[in-house]
Amino acid sequence: MSNNCELNLKSQYLSEVLEDLRKKNSNEPEFLQAVKEVLTSLEPVILKHEEEYRRVSLLERMVEPERIISFRVPWIDDNGNVRVNRGYRVQFNGAIGPYKGGLRFHPSVNQSIMKFLGFEQIFKNALTTRPIGGGKGGSDFDPKGKSDFEIMKFCQSFMNELQKYIGQDLDVPAGDIGVGGREIGYMFGQYRKIRNTYEAGVLTGKGLTYGGSLARTQATGYGLLYFMREMLQSNNIILQGKTAIISGSGNVAIYACEKAQQLGVKVLGMSDSSGCIYDENGIKLDIVKEIKEVKRGRIKEYLNSVPSAKYMENSGSVPSIYTIKADIILPCATQNDINIETAELIVSNGAIAIGEGANMPCTNEAVEYFHKNKVLVAPGKAANAGGVATSALEMTQNSMRDAWTFEKVDKKLESIMINIFKQCQKADAEYNLGCNYVAGANIAAFKKIAEAMIAQGVI
Ligand code: NDP
Numbered sequence: 001m002s003n004n005c006e007l008n009l010k011s012q013y014l015s016e017v018l019e020d021l022r023k024k025n026s027n028e029p030e031f032l033q034a035v036k037e038v039l040t041s042l043e044p045v046i047l048k049h050e051e052e053y054r055r056v057s058l059l060e061r062m063v064e065p066e067r068i069i070s071f072r073v074p075w076i077d078d079n080g081n082v083r084v085n086r087g088y089r090v091q092f093n094g095a096i097g098p099y100k101g102g103l104r105f106h107p108s109v110n111q112s113i114m115k116f117l118g119f120e121q122i123f124k125n126a127l128t129t130r131p132i133g134g135g136k137g138g139s140d141f142d143p144k145g146k147s148d149f150e151i152m153k154f155c156q157s158f159m160n161e162l163q164k165y166i167g168q169d170l171d172v173p174a175g176d177i178g179v180g181g182r183e184i185g186y187m188f189g190q191y192r193k194i195r196n197t198y199e200a201g202v203l204t205g206k207g208l209t210y211g212g213s214l215a216r217t218q219a220t221g222y223g224l225l226y227f228m229r230e231m232l233q234s235n236n237i238i239l240q241g242k243t244a245i246i247s248g249s250g251n252v253a254i255y256a257c258e259k260a261q262q263l264g265v266k267v268l269g270m271s272d273s274s275g276c277i278y279d280e281n282g283i284k285l286d287i288v289k290e291i292k293e294v295k296r297g298r299i300k301e302y303l304n305s306v307p308s309a310k311y312m313e314n315s316g317s318v319p320s321i322y323t324i325k326a327d328i329i330l331p332c333a334t335q336n337d338i339n340i341e342t343a344e345l346i347v348s349n350g351a352i353a354i355g356e357g358a359n360m361p362c363t364n365e366a367v368e369y370f371h372k373n374k375v376l377v378a379p380g381k382a383a384n385a386g387g388v389a390t391s392a393l394e395m396t397q398n399s400m401r402d403a404w405t406f407e408k409v410d411k412k413l414e415s416i417m418i419n420i421f422k423q424c425q426k427a428d429a430e431y432n433l434g435c436n437y438v439a440g441a442n443i444a445a446f447k448k449i450a451e452a453m454i455a456q457g458v459i
């Protein structure tokens with residue numbers, strides 16, 4: 001993180017908080033990046049309330065997780081070897097409701113990544129208008145190449161420990177990278193066995209036969225496109241007829257592609273961590289679904305079914321997907337996918353908008369560069385909130401012991417996303433930010449969280 005002098009901050013309080021944060025968390029770069037992005041964008045609000053916030057140490061409390069749980073996850077692989085991974089749950093802020101946020105299983109998972117995701121989740125969840133606080137968890141377990149049985153054994157061991165800290169009124173995990181319906185099923189089964197109770201609302205993203213919500217699988221990707229359509233419309237741009245590229249080919253990417261195509265967008269490329277496919281006739285999503293959702297294969301297998309498509313392996317500093325020219329760029333893979341070099345290429349290729357399906361896929365410098373070049377940015381906190389918002393709808397259905405139709409959930413999702421865009425737009429207008437919906441989202445969410453925290457006293 002650059003030092004505060006470079007940031008040119010007017011608020012002394014904000015400078016002090018950032019300085020202290022940097023000292024205390026110097027080994028957590030992703031967390032520092034996420035906090036710096038949010039706090040610096042809040043400066044106009046902080047300047048208005050500096051004394052009040054300082055008096056109750058509001059910012060210091062906001063950047064310190066209420067609780068971090070870290071635990072050992074031992075499991076036995078198919079060859080009879082004992083393996084050990086590290087598990088986490090960061091319960092960051094419960095002012096607005098039970099902690100809520102996904103679980104990520106990926107070898108890169110560490111405390112910095114857990115804290116950045118948990119911090120972002122507080123703001124995202126506030127924007128959904130649902131009563132959910134912010135949390136995140138996961139493990140450095142790598143699901144790639146593991147048998148179904150190994151995945152089950154890992155999930156069961158993970159839940160043996162996690163179950164002590166979660167509950168439908170306390171903390172409600174869901175999926176994220178490497179955690180989908182299969183993993184949620186295994187974890188739910190283990191929770192039910194250990195706790196000896198049918199507490200459906202303890203996890204979301206469940207299967208439809210045991211308390212899951214229709215449209216939760218689609219929700220993040222669909223929501224991203226609903227947000228994008230609103231953002232473009234309010235800038236007098238029509239989504240229909242545009243081209244797009246999507247990084248990733250997991251849950252968010254697949255359903256972003258599906259909704260984009262339904263709305264008349266031609267999706268030219270998708271990717272995974274190895275490389276990307278380019279299909280000038282438009283991606284055939286059924287083939288991608290078969291490869292990723294059924295076979296759990298690699299994106300290059302697309303060429304087995306569509307030989308006319310091209311595959312580009314990743315090499316060099318720019319992921320190959322971003323070398324494809326398109327109007328709309330939808331990063332739906334992982335954090336810091338788009339750095340300044342990639343942003344420069346995207347701008348020179350004439351893109352008009354970025355929609356962050358992933359969490360923090362653009363570095364702070366990349367976002368600044370997009371804004372400077374009048375490329376609209378739909379920030380992840382707002383644009384990918386459809387997933388967690390629909391998780392909250394799943395919790396509602398579980399509490400009511402009811403199950404709504406796909407159309408009903410999808411309509412609610414659409415209206416939540418429109419409302420989230422309006423909150424970003426309102427804050428952008430109020431503070432005269434010039435179509436900076438990134439700052440708009442942060443400000444709108446912050447006001448709600450600040451009010452809830454101040455009302456509840458110093459805790
Ligand atoms: P999945 O595990 O379903 O898919 C992840 C995709 O991203 C895969 O294509 C994967 O490729 C790629 N990917 C993961 N890590 C890397 C990496 N280090 N470098 C390059 N590519 C990578 O996850 P989701 O689709 O659920 O999540 C994608 C993003 O969306 C994440 O940032 C997540 O936090 C965010 N998100 C998810 C929500 C949800 O409801 N699931 C809600 C809101 C945000 P490969 O298979 O090669 O690893």
Ligand code: 2IT
Nearest residue numbers: 101102174176387388391
């Ligand atoms: O980043 C996210 O918002 C998610 N992974 C979804 C969290 C949830 O609780 O549904």
